[in-house]
Amino acid sequence: MSLIEVFAIAFALSMDAFSVSFGVGCKFNTLRHYFRLAFHFGLFQFLMPLIGAFIGIVLKNYVVGLNYLAAIILFFIGYKMIKDGIKDDDKHCYNLDPTRGFSLVYLSVATSLDALGVGLILAVGDNNIFLSSLIIGIVCAIFSIFGVYFGSLSRKFFGDKMEVFGGFVLIVIGIKFLVV
Template identity: 60%
Template sequence: MLTIIEIFLIAVAMSVDAFSVAFGIGCSYNTPRHYFRLSWHFGLFQFIMPILGSFLGRILLTWVGNINIIAALILFYIAYRMVKESFKDDEQKCSLNDPTRGWSLVVLSVATSMDALGVGVSLALYKGSIIFPSLIIGFVCAIGTLMGVYFGKISRHFTGKYAELFGATVLVVIGIKFLVV
């Protein structure tokens, strides 16, 4: 069973992608409307995806007796992607057209929450309700998104690289816990 601290650390790790995208958008688009749109949509999708992932994970659990290895491998893969993403330069992150409307916003919301879908599969092992961890993930992501837009606004040279690396490290540690326990 995951502790509240572990759930919070997973939430922080999951919010890193949203932070990075919000940072890039905040370089050019940082009105209160942009803050609201991004934080609401990113947080909502980060809330929904672990629930969907957990549902899929519970289906997998009925087919496979023990999915700890699968859960750990998913977390390791997500961590790998986060490390890879951390090496993108700031110019790539700051060269977006206004993505805070329509389908662009939906696509970004889905893209930044795909990791949370994978974490949801891993959380199928969690004995409690998936709603509480999902709420924490969604809330932390919304706050992380607000911070991303803000930091993007104040500095084009601030990088999310270290945040990505921190998030990846958290996921690797949680993945190792799945393998050991």
């Protein structure tokens, strides 16, 4: 997988974190909120591909055609992101501070579960799994910062619509796994 593809995947995976950060930033946008979201979302987006890659390396020894599994995972994640981005619910802003306690851990896990599947994909090819995971984590942290910032500027700027774009990026990369 090329570095451009890793950045494309990092960009797509960061859309969930961006959307959540955007919603949080509508009401909670102090320096503490920026740091909490960027640190936790980035950390979980970094760790989940490592865990997924470990699972993928184990599976690679027992499963033939892991590239088809990788494509299916990307299609599923992309479809879910597009579906979630299209549905129109007015839950763009949070009323209670979700950057404290268990709710922050829950949001971190929820926004990084897709990265677990991407870790499986990283195990398929000759990738530097640690570097790829690091890129994904850093990009996600940056997107979280921008999400809080844009959320603080406007409640309905573009939030969930970016998730649709991220879903399409994952589907295109999934198609590449089937073709190559």
